[in-house]
Amino acid sequence: MSGGVDSFVAALLLKEQGYEVTGLTMINWSSEVAVQAASAAAVLNIPHIIVDLHEQFREKVIDYFVAVYEQGSTPNPCVVCNRFIKFGSLLDYALDLGFDMVATGHYARIEYDDTRKRYLLKKGKDLSKDQSYFLYGLNQKQLSYTLFPLGELTKQEVRSMARERNLEVAESKDSQEICFITGDYRDFLQGKLQFKPGQVVDLQGNILGEHRGLPFYTVGQRKGLGISGRGPLYVVALDSENNRLVLDKLEHLYETSLTAVNNNLIYYEKLDYPLKVEARIRYRAPNTPALLTPQGDKLLLEFDNPQRAITPGQSVVYYLGDYVLGGGTIQ
Numbered sequence: 001m002s003g004g005v006d007s008f009v010a011a012l013l014l015k016e017q018g019y020e021v022t023g024l025t026m027i028n029w030s031s032e033v034a035v036q037a038a039s040a041a042a043v044l045n046i047p048h049i050i051v052d053l054h055e056q057f058r059e060k061v062i063d064y065f066v067a068v069y070e071q072g073s074t075p076n077p078c079v080v081c082n083r084f085i086k087f088g089s090l091l092d093y094a095l096d097l098g099f100d101m102v103a104t105g106h107y108a109r110i111e112y113d114d115t116r117k118r119y120l121l122k123k124g125k126d127l128s129k130d131q132s133y134f135l136y137g138l139n140q141k142q143l144s145y146t147l148f149p150l151g152e153l154t155k156q157e158v159r160s161m162a163r164e165r166n167l168e169v170a171e172s173k174d175s176q177e178i179c180f181i182t183g184d185y186r187d188f189l190q191g192k193l194q195f196k197p198g199q200v201v202d203l204q205g206n207i208l209g210e211h212r213g214l215p216f217y218t219v220g221q222r223k224g225l226g227i228s229g230r231g232p233l234y235v236v237a238l239d240s241e242n243n244r245l246v247l248d249k250l251e252h253l254y255e256t257s258l259t260a261v262n263n264n265l266i267y268y269e270k271l272d273y274p275l276k277v278e279a280r281i282r283y284r285a286p287n288t289p290a291l292l293t294p295q296g297d298k299l300l301l302e303f304d305n306p307q308r309a310i311t312p313g314q315s316v317v318y319y320l321g322d323y324v325l326g327g328g329t330i331q
């Protein structure tokens with residue numbers, strides 16, 4: 001429970017449905033959230049528990065975030081936080097206290113397939129707020145203990161419910177994408193990782209200038225490159241082995257395939273054959289048709305149409321209609 005409108009209305013709906021509800025707030029970075037959540041719990045007249053997960057969050061999310069940038073890739077901390085903290089440490093804490101389920105304000109849906117005895121993850125009804133992309137890493141146990149009360153609602157409907165009850169939280173701002181970064185992620189990285197300047201080159205190997213350190217760039221970036229006079233240039237690759245930043249024209253950002261590692265499947269236990277899916281290579285990217293093919297413990301994804309700025313380290317999620325087949329990390 002964060003004290004925002006989503007977690008507030010989720011708790012309100014469950015209470016109105018007859019559940020015994022307790023607010024559970026984790027402190028992972030800022031303790032300010034606990035104050036907001038305690039206020040929301042008081043309005044709802046429900047018990048409120050605060051659990052300090054600073055250390056677990058640092059180990060699983062912050063250290064991962066820094067390490068992936070140091071390796072020349074781009075991390076997805078929300079996916080890792082959901083898997084190991086919100087639906088990991090926090091869920092375990094709730095179950096140890098004797099609670100039956102954990103509910104959150106995510107815009108996603110969970111179904112149980114009685115035929116195959118599997119819990120399935122679906123997109124939220126409000127596709128503009130759908131958060132299933134960030135939840136692909138959840139396993140069957142985590143899904144079995146989770147409720148998403150807002151899954152069948154739109155954000156507008158959620159705010160309207162709060163307004164109808166004259167609740168101040170109705171006008172609260174949406175939470176920021178990365179909770180522990182308030183400004184530029186590059187400022188956050190300063191002093192937390194090793195980096196050194198190196199050459200900026202194009203795909204032909206021509207030296208264009210010098211970069212400040214690979215962790216401060218990402219594939220697809222155009223601004224802040226410090227290179228001028230050659231027309232628009234974009235980051236097309238981070239060559240960690242040679243500490244070189246590779247720039248070139250927009251056309252070189254497009255690729256037709258990717259390989260994904262560390263895959264987690266939800267819809268099926270495993271995949272033994274090629275399958276047509278829709279895939280999303282970043283949270284705000286559209287789903288696009290592709291062929292998913294097993295290759296040992298990796299998955300090859302071949303797109304019907306070239307995709308712009310496929311970024312190593314980011315999550316790619318595979319969909320079968322509204323259902324999340326699973327997802328992995330772009331190699």
